[in-house]
Amino acid sequence: MSVRDDVKVLDATIRDGGLCNNFEFTDEFVTALYKANVKSGVDYMEFGYKASKHLFDPSKFGKWKFCSEEDLRSIVGDNVSDMKIAVMADVGRCDFKTDFLAKSESVIDFVRVACYIHQIPAAVEMIEYLHRLGYETSCNIMAVSQASTEQIEDALDMLCSSSVDIIYVVDSYGSLYPENAAALARKYIDYAEKAGKKVGFHAHNNQNLAFANTIETMSYGVSYLDATAMGMGRGAGNCAMELLLGFLKNPKFSLYSLLTFIENYMVPLRETGVVWGYDLQYMFTGQLNRHPKEAMAFTAEHRSDYCEFYKSLLDNF
Amino acid sequence: MSVRDDVKVLDATIRDGGLCNNFEFTDEFVTALYKANVKSGVDYMEFGYKASKHLFDPSKFGKWKFCSEEDLRSIVGDNVSDMKIAVMADVGRCDFKTDFLAKSESVIDFVRVACYIHQIPAAVEMIEYLHRLGYETSCNIMAVSQASTEQIEDALDMLCSSSVDIIYVVDSYGSLYPENAAALARKYIDYAEKAGKKVGFHAHNNQNLAFANTIETMSYGVSYLDATAMGMGRGAGNCAMELLLGFLKNPKFSLYSLLTFIENYMVPLRETGVVWGYDLQYMFTGQLNRHPKEAMAFTAEHRSDYCEFYKSLLDNF
Incomplete structure (x- = not known):
């Protein structure tokens, strides 16, 4: 019955769910999710990607592919809540040197740098730049189920020498069983603890293990947990926030506010034909x-x- | 990569799935599942209940609520396969003293005695009777998430002094997290090992943990694993057989035969409006x-x- 005060929950519905509907959420939807997340005690809400407008034509995607400061502020104002605002930036697919303001001028708090394992040097360059701008940063090493132990250890060495705050285990292919997720989590934590960093987990639900793997890695000390409303996310989707909030014992989390959002926005969204989830x-x-x-x-x-x-x-x- | 030769897989599609469609499967469906299970290397196939025809009007249920010897043989003949035939009998809802033949005259191999924890004495009476008839037996203690530790230990003491072969942890409410399922599994195994008995696990998918809990308990030594095609079963359903066969490393199991059945029978069944699964x-x-x-x-x-x-x-x- 004890509470893990170090656990932080990140809602990735707009970012990973945006891969299901080309990021075309209405402002009403995003605003309602923002309010629901604040009321539910979610620690971070990820609004989307900071994608390069040179590589991706803004007329072909919803605005959350790009997360301009103006668009973010149209939803959150100055974000006077306790919840932090996150965006994701892919190595090689963003213009980080031009598209990020100094933290003091931005409503963004947290930048998650996503990369494949061979891109770690480029990720570290981005992380140092964003750190100097004043942002909290993570490195989300994707497709880790296909990386070798040596590659992972090299990556962890480099990241632990960097300014990154959080290192994520990302099960991009939904191929990890709980025992595999736990082994990776333990390895990441071994490295991270010595360097004063935290570890996160981002699941995919291909084998109906997204929630199970999330709480399994949490039991080994992972403290940043990604989830999405109704598990919305690319393909089989992610860990469902409603399952995670039901599991966490910290009374700061409240399931009911999220349920209101799900009933009023997620169920109707699904009925419009947007498809995700285990199959x-x-x-x-x-x-x-x-x-x-x-x-x-x-x-x-x-x-x-x-x-x-x-x-x-x-x-x- | 090692193989657990003690692991036995039981297909409960007709029995637990029958709770979704009043046991009204066509003979073609049941025959196709029987053949698919044999080809897939499944160890046991549960055909349904041996329910009392005095308590339940046979005109109001499909025949697999009753599993007459004649109906079983119309599907399996003399069952010349290596797969064993199972039925379930609920304490208080069957006429076990009249409805079971001697094993030597029956195509049934395995009788699963289901009860709530306060019914253990009645379950033991049934088990001893069925054991004398020559059947392999299990005791499936339902709704264990609501039993106290003392009740569970009493039940295990009584069962370990009985002739029962297998004792099942049954998560009837789908309320167990992997850590809870593991703790119960360890307790059951502690008792069962000393008495030369095996332990099984039957999951429900209310929290999308049916598969995760099944493989978690397996890792602690549970060897009888229940699953159903596409997870068909009452309410949120069960552990999906296709997930379980994909996980098990023993080459005797084959996923492909089951997939053929799923494509040709389960997907169409679902399209007729039979409803089950996580929600x-x-x-x-x-x-x-x-x-x-x-x-x-x-x-x-x-x-x-x-x-x-x-x-x-x-x-x-």
Whole structure:
């Protein structure tokens, strides 16, 4: 019954969920989620990406692909809540030297730098730049299930020598079983503790293990936990915030405010045809430790020939 | 990468899934599942209940509520496969002294005696009777999340002095987190090992933890694992067999045969309107450690006022 005061919950609904609807959420939706998150005791809300407008045509995406200061402030004003505002920036897909203001001028608190493991040197460059601007930073090492132990240890060494605040285990392919997630979490924590850093976990639900893996890694000391309303996120989606808040014992978290948002906004959103969540095709790619892109195409084509699809994955190793 | 040769997988699709469609499966469906389970390496297939025809009117249920010898043999013949045939018998809801043949005359191999914890003495009477008839038996102690430690230890003492072969942890309310499921599993195993018995686990998916809890308890030595095709089962359903077979490393298990069945029979069954699986209303009852009956009624009424429903559960503690 004890409470882990170090646990921080981050809502990634707009950012990871935006991958399901091209970031085209209404202002009403984002505002309602912001208010629900504040009331529910969520620690951070991630609004989207800081993507390069040179690489991505702003006319082709919703505004949360870019998270301009103006658009953020149109929702949160000066954010007079206790909840912090986060954005994600992908290594190689953002213009970090021009698109971030000094922290003192921005409503953004936390910048999550996402990269693949071979991009760690570039991530560290970004992290140092953003740190000097005054932001809290994380490094979210994606697709870690395909990295070797040596690569992971090299990456952790570099990050632990950097200014990064939090290092995330990211199960991009939803392929980790709890025992694997726990082993990675323990390794990250071994490195991070010595360097005075924290560790986070970002799950995907390909094998219906997003929530289980999140609380498993938490039990080993992971303290930054990502979740989304109704598990909305690319492909099989993420850890559902309603499951996580129901599990956490800290009375600062309140499930009911989130439920109001889910009933009034998430259920209707799903009824408009936006698709995410566990299904067989995502289970296949998770079990095979593969990028979900083929499963996402299977979903988009409304296919139901699961056996043919499964065989095509096996043929294509 | 090592293989746990002691692990036995039991398919409970017809029995627990029958609670979703009044046991009204076609013979073609049941035959196809039987063949798929044999090909997939499943160790046991549970065909349904041996319910009392005095308490339950046979004209009001599909035949798998009763599992007559004749109906079983119409599907499996003499069952010349390596897979064993199981049925469930509820304490107080079966006529075990009249409805079971001697094992030598029956195609049934395994009788699972289901009871609540206060019914253990009656369960032991049934188990001894069925053991004398020659059957393998288990005791499936339901709703264990609401039993006290003393009750559980008393029950385990009595069962360990009986002829029962397997003792099941049954998470009827889907309320156990992996740490709770593991603690129960360890306790059951402590008792069972000394008495030369095995332990099983039967999950429900109210908190999307059915698969996670199943493999968690397995890691502590549970060896009888229940699962169903696509997780079909009452309310939020069970551990999905396709997830479990994808996880198990023993090459005797084959996912592909099951996938063929799922594509040809389970997906169409779901399209006819039979409903099961994780949803918010089941999460609520799981989080609150409650019987899912109110959530099942909410589902049957096609309600979507989740907040009102949640409040009614809180008012009604």
